[in-house]
Amino acid sequence: MAVLGPGGVGGLVGALLAQDGHRVIFLGGPETVRTVREHGMHVRSGMFGDFTVKAEADTELREPVDLCLVTVKQNVLDAAVDRVSPTALGDGLIVPLLNGIEHPAALRARYRPELVVPGVIRVASNRVEAGVIVHGSPFVEIDLASATASPERLDELVALLNDVGVQAKALEDEAAMLWGKLFFLAPFALLTTHERCAVGDMRTVHRTQLIDLVTEIATLSRASGVPADVEAALRFYDAFPPEAKSSMQRDAEAGRPLELDAIGGALLRIAQQLTVPMPLTERLIADLT
Template sequence: MTGFAQQTDDVGGQVQSTDATIAVLGPGGVGGLLGALLARAGRRVVFLARPDTAAALRRDGLTVRSHRYGDFTVPVDARTELDEPVDACLIAVKQTALDPALTRLSADALGRALVVPLLNGAEHMTALRERYPAPQVVAGTIRVESTRLAPGLIEHVSPFAAIELASHATPRDRLDGLAEGLGRAGIDVTVRDDETAVLWDKLSFLASLALLTTYAGTPIGEVRENRRTELLAVAREIATVAGAAGGTLGAEDVVAALDRVDAGMKSSMLRDAEAGRELELDAIGGSVLRAAERHGLEVPVTAALVADLRDRESRRSSSGSLPSSA
């Protein structure tokens, strides 16, 4: 597989490599961007989506608007479920849509392909490894600000698109090969040794950003300026929980990262709230609260933010203004 390390067979021997085929489950802001970049770089990409989305992609292709990568359109092979062997599958749906989306990706069809969830939160790895062979499921995180404006239209506004990969079960050569292939498409990729640290380091930053920007209804710059005390308190609480769970970032690291991002940056949770979509509140805030309880830690500020956002979402859902997940 050009750009992907040679796979080993079931007894550890090397098998002949071929050009990689990548499946992308969920052609939204993240999956659409990654799949389009891979396709532009010459990879064969199969998108898995709902029937209406798949039909639109087959008809119109996939268009990306990006300051970093430029504006381009690629033709698309879009289907409703995986029906052929692939080398890797990037799972890029929201956590709220994961269970129904996985019906498009049967274990039999998946074969020996790597499964790379680029989901928010820290609890999905267990569920995926119950469904698919553990050595094939790779922990992944992505830093990017990218939005699906319409089926087949992706707007990438951040100057970065950076992925971290790790697995305690997957052979390192397969991780390195996957990273190389993604890198050739222009994506920044780092392979780390500790999958728990990868997930919790991302969640330390993301939970602070998502909960505060969504609660305030403003980009991070206004939070930094007007809610500094809350920002510091939440960062301390979440970093403490993350450290107990296996993360490596301290509160000062999280705050420094939040201070570096563009003032106009909005979290994906805030964008979902503005669009009236279901929030990934349980995957992000809920993960922190459950880990805090497991480790006997008090997180009053974080808990109050989660409770307030849950109440808002409940009231919005009761009013009928909350649409179903895409």
């Protein structure tokens, strides 16, 4: 199997697969490839302990695999998929675990649609340097759903991930799965990054803005055919530890590129198609751009 983008998510899940005896090829840029070839993939995790796996690494896929996890960020997806040609992939599943909602269509335009199985992952895992992953959350949960792949292959994938310690499950409805994640993530990411605050202040000091933003994005979700519950979103944020920060905000603080287009840009493009007004989302994104 292969992992395109051996960072916080890909490094962790790939290392868990390799630790369980699977042959894993990490696909990335030349420097990361050199480091992983020399030193393996090292994971520091409260949940799984600290371990290093020896693993193969390459700048491109050169042989068929049964599975290729896609774990780059959306802003580099186009460049990254050049490393995995449809011919080299063969009949392997393409399993993107990116945040966002538009990447499955892009992947289905490049690979056979029946091979594409989108997933959403809940985890806190950081690539602190090439080949070194720090996994902080006491869970790694992956939901998978595909409008185009066979249920049998989806079930095999769920079983494989569960075998290596990931809590994976198959869901029926791909659009509902992707929207479900985006609906909770987008207000949290956009507002905490815009206001440079943790979730505690977001849900108290900025509550009016939060409710307006969640309501706006819920309207878009419903217009896309996926129900969205504003009260449930607010309860979800209310249950977070007050000091929790979004990954977009942590990226902003560290001067890293933001996943603003994958999360916010996608909302605005869908809103334009469906003629749903999104004035607050638009303003926050314009300020952050």
